[in-house]
Amino acid sequence: xxxxxxxxxxxxxxxxxxxxxxxxxxxxxxxxxxxxxxxxxxxxxxxxxxxxxxxxxxxxxxxxxxxxxxxxxxxxxxxxxxxxxxxxxxxxxxxxxxxxxxxxxxxxxxxxxxxxxxxxxxxxxxxxxxxxxxxxxxxxxxxxxxxxxxxxxxxxxxxxxxxxxxxxxxxxxxxxxxxxxxxxxxxxxxxxxxxxxxxxxxxxxxxxxxxxxxxxxxxxxxxxxxxxxxxxxxxxxxxxxxxxxxxxx
Amino acid sequence: xxxxxxxxxxxxxxxxxxxxxxxxxxxxxxxxxxxxxxxxxxxxxxxxxxxxxxxxxxxxxxxxxxxxxxxxxxxxxxxxxxxxxxxxxx
Numbered sequence: 001x002x003x004x005x006x007x008x009x010x011x012x013x014x015x016x017x018x019x020x021x022x023x024x025x026x027x028x029x030x031x032x033x034x035x036x037x038x039x040x041x042x043x044x045x046x047x048x049x050x051x052x053x054x055x056x057x058x059x060x061x062x063x064x065x066x067x068x069x070x071x072x073x074x075x076x077x078x079x080x081x082x083x084x085x086x087x088x089x090x091x092x093x094x095x096x097x098x099x100x101x102x103x104x105x106x107x108x109x110x111x112x113x114x115x116x117x118x119x120x121x122x123x124x125x126x127x128x129x130x131x132x133x134x135x136x137x138x139x140x141x142x143x144x145x146x147x148x149x150x151x152x153x154x155x156x157x158x159x160x161x162x163x164x165x166x167x168x169x170x171x172x173x174x175x176x177x178x179x180x181x182x183x184x185x186x187x188x189x190x191x192x193x194x195x196x197x198x199x200x201x202x203x204x205x206x207x208x209x210x211x212x213x214x215x216x217x218x219x220x221x222x223x224x225x226x227x228x229x230x231x232x233x234x235x236x237x238x239x240x241x242x243x244x245x246x247x248x249x
Numbered sequence: 250x251x252x253x254x255x256x257x258x259x260x261x262x263x264x265x266x267x268x269x270x271x272x273x274x275x276x277x278x279x280x281x282x283x284x285x286x287x288x289x290x291x292x293x294x295x296x297x298x299x300x301x302x303x304x305x306x307x308x309x310x311x312x313x314x315x316x317x318x319x320x321x322x323x324x325x326x327x328x329x330x331x332x333x334x335x336x337x338x339x
Binding site: 117 | 254
């Protein structure tokens, strides 16, 4: 077994994860606020208005990073769920459960900001087109995972059930991504692609990339925070958890 | 185009409120955990011998005390049956 696997194995132990995660949480949160400030200033003040949509296009700076995160978090949960089911790793179970509420928030933000952008642009808040409907299904999947976990009195049984639902629900992610390609939708196609470049001018693009980084950093900080709280809750009878609760956490 | 700003302000406000709620839900959960831990400590529930009816006794001591107590109760019951006056018909 190489050093990385040994380190990863040791990290799976709650006391080790507790000690390791504290500086990362603080660092990611601080960086998230810095990048958020820069990104918001760039998006709301520096970027020029769109020639067609006017000022309303500025909603893109929160809508698109949230939409990307809503898909990213679900894929993350499915991977962690698979690891939890195959190797029975406690930390992976905790990650599945801890990631779901923030994923639901990202999805809700995507839908609400999309509606608020749709009204001045399309003339309607909502349309039952493929992209909007599949994103709404994603929100229901997140809520289903949260409800399923809480319906069990025993944590590990609930986490396993949540992992199975995350694995089943991940099929919705490519449907959301390719919905604008497969079907004729009111929602516009991809503006930015990893392979095909960007249709946005650089003066509008850079704040979007900075805010994408900010949402990633914020999510890492929230995930670590929620995992730590859940870990304390599950291990509160253990000495390390009692000591951690007694100190300023 | 200035008519678009209410939509932009509403979008960003809702977004930050939801993120703040998500964060503070965990902060409240952590505070509740700390409060419970302090209360358990005050009640002594965090001691290594928590739940032990006779602190200082081992498990074997407790079992022996329990058996003695049960034995004594049984003896008292037997005695009360023996002390019962016999029915005249018997």
